[in-house]
Amino acid sequence: xxxxxxxxxxxxxxxxxxxxxxxxxxxxxxxxxxxxxxxxxxxxxxxxxxxxxxxxxxxxxxxxxxxxxxxxxxxxxxxxxxxxxxxxxxxxxxxxxxxxxxxxxxxxxxxxxxxxxxxxxxxxxxxxxxxxxxxxxxxxxxxxxxxxxxxxxxxxxxxxxxxxxxxxxxxxxxxxxxxxxxxxxxxxxxxxxxxxxxxxxxxxxxxxxxxxxxxxxxxxxxxxxxxxxxxxxxxxxxxxxxxxxxxxxxxxxxxxxxxxxxxxxxxxxxxxxxxxxxxxxxxxxxxxxxxxxxxxxx
DNA sequence: AGACATGTTGCTCA
DNA sequence: ATGAGCAACATGTC
Numbered sequence: 001x002x003x004x005x006x007x008x009x010x011x012x013x014x015x016x017x018x019x020x021x022x023x024x025x026x027x028x029x030x031x032x033x034x035x036x037x038x039x040x041x042x043x044x045x046x047x048x049x050x051x052x053x054x055x056x057x058x059x060x061x062x063x064x065x066x067x068x069x070x071x072x073x074x075x076x077x078x079x080x081x082x083x084x085x086x087x088x089x090x091x092x093x094x095x096x097x098x099x100x101x102x103x104x105x106x107x108x109x110x111x112x113x114x115x116x117x118x119x120x121x122x123x124x125x126x127x128x129x130x131x132x133x134x135x136x137x138x139x140x141x142x143x144x145x146x147x148x149x150x151x152x153x154x155x156x157x158x159x160x161x162x163x164x165x166x167x168x169x170x171x172x173x174x175x176x177x178x179x180x181x182x183x184x185x186x187x188x189x190x191x192x193x194x195x196x197x198x199x200x201x202x203x204x205x206x207x208x209x210x211x212x213x214x215x216x217x218x219x220x221x222x223x224x225x226x227x228x229x230x231x232x233x234x235x236x237x238x239x240x241x242x243x244x245x246x247x248x249x250x251x252x253x254x255x256x257x258x259x260x261x262x263x264x265x266x267x268x269x270x271x272x273x274x275x276x277x278x279x280x281x282x283x284x285x286x287x288x289x290x291x292x293x294x295x296x297x298x
Numbered sequence: 299a300g301a302c303a304t305g306t307t308g309c310t311c312a
Numbered sequence: 313a314t315g316a317g318c319a320a321c322a323t324g325t326c
Binding site: 033082083098115116117118156157158159160164265266 | 314315316317318321322323324
């Protein structure tokens with residue numbers, strides 16, 4: 001479920017419920033698989049009587065900062081995998097089978113659940129945020145995410161389908177299956193096109209749609225400012241591919257023609273054949289085209 | 299019953 | 313050494 005914007009939605013949900021609150025009790029469902037950098041017992045010891053002081057989301061991860069009872073900093077990193085989610089429940093909440101981590105304050109229970117357990121629970125103690133967090137690639141909406149870095153990355157991954165390349169977190173942090181399809185659809189680029197075959201104008205368009213879709217998705221799904229929508233996806237307009245991509249007989253909201261689905265780059269992809277074409281472009285020396293053209297002057 | 303799922307990773311082969 | 317492709321992970325749902 002969770003990509004960039006859903007992750008921000010979940011972060012906000014916990015933050016809204018418990019920012020500044022003190023953890024009274026910790027419940028863990030110990031499946032060693034999820035607890036990566038520290039065993040569940042360490043979380044119990046450090047987080048009981050700790051205060052939640054900060055939270056942030058980047059790519060598909062979240063980092064919650066705490067101050068422990070001993071006044072030291074502690075960091076809880078969460079990755080939601082394929083099926084993870086964060087919810088807020090009453091303090092009477094009885095942890096269910098897949099509630100792997102529950103933090104109880106005096107008024108709420110913060111619940112992390114993940115049936116398939118592809119997620120991660122990272123925990124470290126110390127003044128600095130953990131290394132995996134600071135190494136996350138520059139956000140899609142940030143200044144360092146430039147068209148040049150995208151062009152360079154696409155050149156290096158030139159033989160892979162663009163769809164597969166967009167899923168690579170080292171350059172496109174937070175993009176997942178639906179966001180990749182959504183922005184390719186907006187950019188009118190077929191998901192199976194090889195990354196290296198995109199011309200400069202297409203690369204620029206793709207880069208712009210990365211930022212655009214990231215911004216739109218964050219607003220629609222996680223809300224603006226302090227506001228949080230009642231649930232995921234309730235504010236996603238029908239003008240997006242999102243609301244049509246899984247429907248049987250779904251139609252492209254722009255062309256009104258049928259959508260197509262196939263496995264591309266190892267994932268089921270959805271696109272609008274009437275809008276996103278393979279080949280049939282000036283297929284000549286698109287690969288290494290240089291700018292200079294001084295000769296035209298005279 | 300069987301296909302499939304909004305993600306990552308570790309392995310193989312080129 | 314670098315990059316592409318794919319099985320595996322574990323469980324729920326249609």
